[in-house]
């Protein structure tokens with residue numbers, strides 16, 4: 001528990017998404033807020049709002065009247081001062097009209113065919129992780145499915161796409177911790193910043209340029225154009241940072257939450273293991289019920305929303321996971337229904353910034369669960385009290401001790 005965090009007395013007027021109590025009780029907090037005060041407010045982080053109904057979240061994400069900006073998408077004590085239209089990490093920090101062409105540059109590398117080509121590599125890697133996990137389990141009687149399994153998979157895959165050394169995985173996780181999980185202002189030596197790391201990577205590729213269509217995703221960004229010109233250096237770097245951050249923490253959390261659920265629900269585990277046809281439905285239900293990503297916006301101009309006085313530069317959290325649990329939008333919203341048929345969830349977002357990596361995320365989640373469950377056929381939590389969920393805008397287990405009952 002973070003001793004510096006003031007306790008939250010009332011979630012309707014003083015919520016804090018970085019508080020350990022929020023990490024531990026998010027589902028209950030959203031349910032209570034939806035009933036009592038569907039758009040909550042807090043003075044923390046200089047003022048922020050949080051809608052909890054699916055309809056409100058969808059309307060704000062759609063942003064028809066341009067009342068919100070994506071200039072800032074991770075809530076922090078200071079307001080971002082990086083100039084528009086690129087922002088810190090395009091396209092997620094870009095607003096229209098720059099957003100659409102910046103997004104289009106990435107559609108090719110994340111197309112289904114490209115993602116499918118990464119499947120065998122991902123599967124093989126998952127098997128190697130299970131081999132190592134089973135060895136650990138034989139030695140000590142349990143292993144950590146977050147540290148030993150889920151956190152490694154997206155790191156390996158995105159490092160492959162970006163052409164980065166896989167052994168830099170711990171460095172990437174530190175960047176993510178600093179950007180997402182622990183967004184406070186702090187002094188970091190220049191060589192330890194994500195910006196410095198990628199400046200070196202970009203300089204290396206500029207010194208040895210590849211023809212269009214060859215090389216990795218960073219080479220791709222150095223070859224494409226926007227409005228007839230090469231991308232600005234801060235655009236290339238910002239997009240690479242985004243892909244690293246957006247690709248790792250999110251998918252790692254989804255894989256971990258799914259394992260966490262299966263470890264506690266033997267009937268769902270048996271159905272997933274024994275009925276291959278249910279697996280695609282189960283994957284969508286994991287994404288709905290345990291959606292990991294809450295994104296932020298900033299208020300672009302003063303206005304009132306359902307009686308709430310929104311002031312320019314207030315933060316606005318968009319908890320897509322809360323929308324996914326709204327009983328107005330989903331039948332039995334609070335239940336995990338492994339073969340749910342109607343499931344138009346918002347785990348990947350609902351507006352123009354809808355996840356560009358959703359094909360990749362689905363592939364990684366499906367392969368990770370296939371391999372885990374096919375190999376470790378029966379497993380449970382060592383102790384629910386030993387599971388630790390992340391704090392902040394990406395929700396998922398960071399420590400997940402699991403004991404193996406049967407395996408092949």
Ligand code: HEM
Pocket residue numbers: 061073091092093103158242243244246247248250251254291292293294295296320346347348349350351352353354355356357358360361362
């Ligand atoms: C289960 C895993 C994932 C989830 C739940 C997820 C969720 C999301 C959500 C909710 C957004 C929308 C944000 C908003 O409206 O502001 C988003 C955007 C984005 N995601 Fe994902 N994501 C996942 C994995 C990935 C992966 C693997 C990548 C690529 C490596 C990726 C790349 C992106 C990008 C580039 C955007 C910005 C799109 C834009 O601004 O137009 N995501 N993601």
